[in-house]
Amino acid sequence: MRVAVVGGGISGLVAAYRLRRALGETAELILVERRDRVGGILRTVEIEGEPVDLGAEAFVGRRPEIPELMRELGIEEQLVHPAGKRPLVWSEGFGHRLPERTLMGIPAAAESVAGLVDAATLAMIEAEPNRPLTWVAGGDMSVGELVRDRFGEKVVRRSVDPLLGGVYAGLADSIGVRAALPTLAAALDRGAASLTRAVSEALPPPSTTPVFGGLRDGYGVLLDALRAAADVKSEIGTAATRLARTATGWRLDPVGEVDAVILATPAPVTAELLRAVAPEAADLAAGIDLASSAVVALALPADTALPDNSGILVATGEPLRAKAFTLSSRKWPHLAARDVALVRASFGRFGDPAPLSWSDDELIAAAVEDLSTVTGLDIRPLHAVVQRWPGGLPQYAPGHTARIADLRSATADLPGLALAGSYLDGVGVPACAATGTKAAAALTAQLG
Ligand SMILES: Cc1cc2nc3c(=O)[nH]c(=O)nc-3n(C[C@H](O)[C@H](O)[C@H](O)COP(=O)(O)OP(=O)(O)OC[C@H]3O[C@@H](n4cnc5c(N)ncnc54)[C@H](O)[C@@H]3O)c2cc1C
Structure with missing residues (x-):
C-alpha cells in the first residue's frame, strides 16, 4: 500500500497521521511538500530565544479537533488559553471597545x-x-x-x-x-x-468556556508530533506537478505510482493537479479567490506600556496600513512572563495585495508607526521578523458552500482520491484538521 499526501500544512499532516493510524505501520506514506519545511501557514520561529508563531497563533478551543489531537499525541500539557481580555477597534482616531454579543x-x-x-x-x-x-x-x-x-x-x-x-x-x-x-x-x-x-x-448562548486555545511553545510542537506519529517518507522541497490515473491507481509526478492520493494543497494548486482527471472540479477549485497577508512580529522592551487589551483591530477606511495588532503579551498569560513584550502587526486585506510587495524595512516601519499611532507610545523594537503569506487565505465568497458541494460531487467517482484543505469547510486550523481526518477516513474506507 503506497499513499501520497500532497501538501504538508495542517490539513495534510493530519491526513497523514490519520492514515497511519488506520492503515498500520506497513503502509508506505509519502508526504510531498513544495517548501523546505512542513507546516504551511503554521510556522514557529525563535525570537530572542523563545518560540513565536508567525502564522496562526490560536484555534477555536470550543471545537474538539485540536485539543483531541494534542491528547492523542501526548502534548496536552502544551494547551494554553488567552487571558480573556477584549480587543479594541480603532476607528476615527480612537480605540473603542470591540462590540459584545x-x-x-x-x-x-x-x-x-x-x-x-x-x-x-x-x-x-x-x-x-x-x-x-x-x-x-x-x-x-x-x-x-x-x-x-x-x-x-x-x-x-x-x-x-x-x-x-x-x-x-x-x-x-x-x-x-x-x-x-x-x-x-x-x-x-x-x-x-x-x-x-x-x-x-x-448567537450561541453565553458561555464561560474559553473561546480560543493555543500551544505554549507554538504550533511547531504540534507539527513535530504529527510528523513523527505519521511516520511518513517526506519529500520536502518537492512540488507535485501532475496527477494522472493508471489502471490500478494513480501516477503523481515526480513521486511515481501510488494506490491513493490526498490533495491537501491550496485551491489553485488543487485545481492544476485535478485539471487532467476532473476538469469540472478543477474549474470549481480555480474559481476560489485568495487573499494575501503579511505578519510583522515585534519584540519590544518588556516594560512597554501596551494597553491592557488582547489586540487592536482597525476599521476599514482608516489612514493606517496595518489591519490589526495582536498584543500577544497581553493576550496570552504564558507570553506575559517573557523578557520582551510581543506584538504581531497584520497587513493585507482581500483586493489589496500592496503590503506583500513592500520590503521588510517598509513593513517593519509601517508596523512601528501604526502601533505608535494606536497606542500613543514611542515604539522601539528590539527585534522584528517579517513573514509574508501570499494567497494564504481562500475567500468564502457568496455561493462558496454550493461550489464546494459541486466540487465534491465532481470528484466523487474518482476512487483513491480525496481532498483536504482550508478552502473546503472553513479556514480555521480546527476546520482544516477536520478535512484531513475526513479525507483519510474516505480513503481508508475505500482501501479496506
Ligand atoms: C497570517 C494568518 C494567520 C492565521 N491565524 C489563524 C489563527 O490564529 N487560528 C486559526 O484557526 N487559523 C488561522 N489562520 C488560518 C489557518 O492558519 C490556515 O487556514 C491553515 O493553517 C491552512 O492549512 P492548510 O494545510 O489547509 O494549508 P497550508 O498551510 O497553505 O498548506 C498547504 C501546503 O501545500 C504546499 N504546496 C503547495 N503547492 C504544492 C505542490 N504543488 N506540491 C506539494 N506541496 C504543495 C504548501 O507549500 C503548503 O505547505 C491564519 C492564516 C493566516 C494567513
Whole structure:
C-alpha cells in the first residue's frame, strides 16, 4: 500500500497521521511538500530565544479537533488559553471597545455598537425589525450587502470588516453569509423577519468556556508530533506537478505510482493537479479567490506600556496600513512572563495585495508607526521578523458552500482520491484538521 499526501500544512499532516493510524505501520506514506519545511501557514520561529508563531497563533478551543489531537499525541500539557481580555477597534482616531454579543461583528441590538457608530446608524439598527426583509431561502449574498442594507455602512466598516479581516483577510464584501455564518443563514432560511431577529437566533448562548486555545511553545510542537506519529517518507522541497490515473491507481509526478492520493494543497494548486482527471472540479477549485497577508512580529522592551487589551483591530477606511495588532503579551498569560513584550502587526486585506510587495524595512516601519499611532507610545523594537503569506487565505465568497458541494460531487467517482484543505469547510486550523481526518477516513474506507 503506497499513499501520497500532497501538501504538508495542517490539513495534510493530519491526513497523514490519520492514515497511519488506520492503515498500520506497513503502509508506505509519502508526504510531498513544495517548501523546505512542513507546516504551511503554521510556522514557529525563535525570537530572542523563545518560540513565536508567525502564522496562526490560536484555534477555536470550543471545537474538539485540536485539543483531541494534542491528547492523542501526548502534548496536552502544551494547551494554553488567552487571558480573556477584549480587543479594541480603532476607528476615527480612537480605540473603542470591540462590540459584545455580535455574530462576526453583526449586532443583535443597537446598544452593542453604541459609541462605535453614530446616532443615525443606531436609529437605523433600532428600526430594522420594522422594515420588511427579503431573503431567498437557500440563497446567498455577501455579508457586506446584507449588513449595509439593514444596519448601514458604518457597522460594516467598523464592526464586521475588522473581524472578517482577521479570519479571512477578507472584507464583508468578499465573504458570503452562508459559508461564513451558517447559523445566520439557517435563521434567515427559517424565515426570521429581520436581521436583528436572525442574529439573536443565531448567537450561541453565553458561555464561560474559553473561546480560543493555543500551544505554549507554538504550533511547531504540534507539527513535530504529527510528523513523527505519521511516520511518513517526506519529500520536502518537492512540488507535485501532475496527477494522472493508471489502471490500478494513480501516477503523481515526480513521486511515481501510488494506490491513493490526498490533495491537501491550496485551491489553485488543487485545481492544476485535478485539471487532467476532473476538469469540472478543477474549474470549481480555480474559481476560489485568495487573499494575501503579511505578519510583522515585534519584540519590544518588556516594560512597554501596551494597553491592557488582547489586540487592536482597525476599521476599514482608516489612514493606517496595518489591519490589526495582536498584543500577544497581553493576550496570552504564558507570553506575559517573557523578557520582551510581543506584538504581531497584520497587513493585507482581500483586493489589496500592496503590503506583500513592500520590503521588510517598509513593513517593519509601517508596523512601528501604526502601533505608535494606536497606542500613543514611542515604539522601539528590539527585534522584528517579517513573514509574508501570499494567497494564504481562500475567500468564502457568496455561493462558496454550493461550489464546494459541486466540487465534491465532481470528484466523487474518482476512487483513491480525496481532498483536504482550508478552502473546503472553513479556514480555521480546527476546520482544516477536520478535512484531513475526513479525507483519510474516505480513503481508508475505500482501501479496506
Ligand atoms: C497570517 C494568518 C494567520 C492565521 N491565524 C489563524 C489563527 O490564529 N487560528 C486559526 O484557526 N487559523 C488561522 N489562520 C488560518 C489557518 O492558519 C490556515 O487556514 C491553515 O493553517 C491552512 O492549512 P492548510 O494545510 O489547509 O494549508 P497550508 O498551510 O497553505 O498548506 C498547504 C501546503 O501545500 C504546499 N504546496 C503547495 N503547492 C504544492 C505542490 N504543488 N506540491 C506539494 N506541496 C504543495 C504548501 O507549500 C503548503 O505547505 C491564519 C492564516 C493566516 C494567513
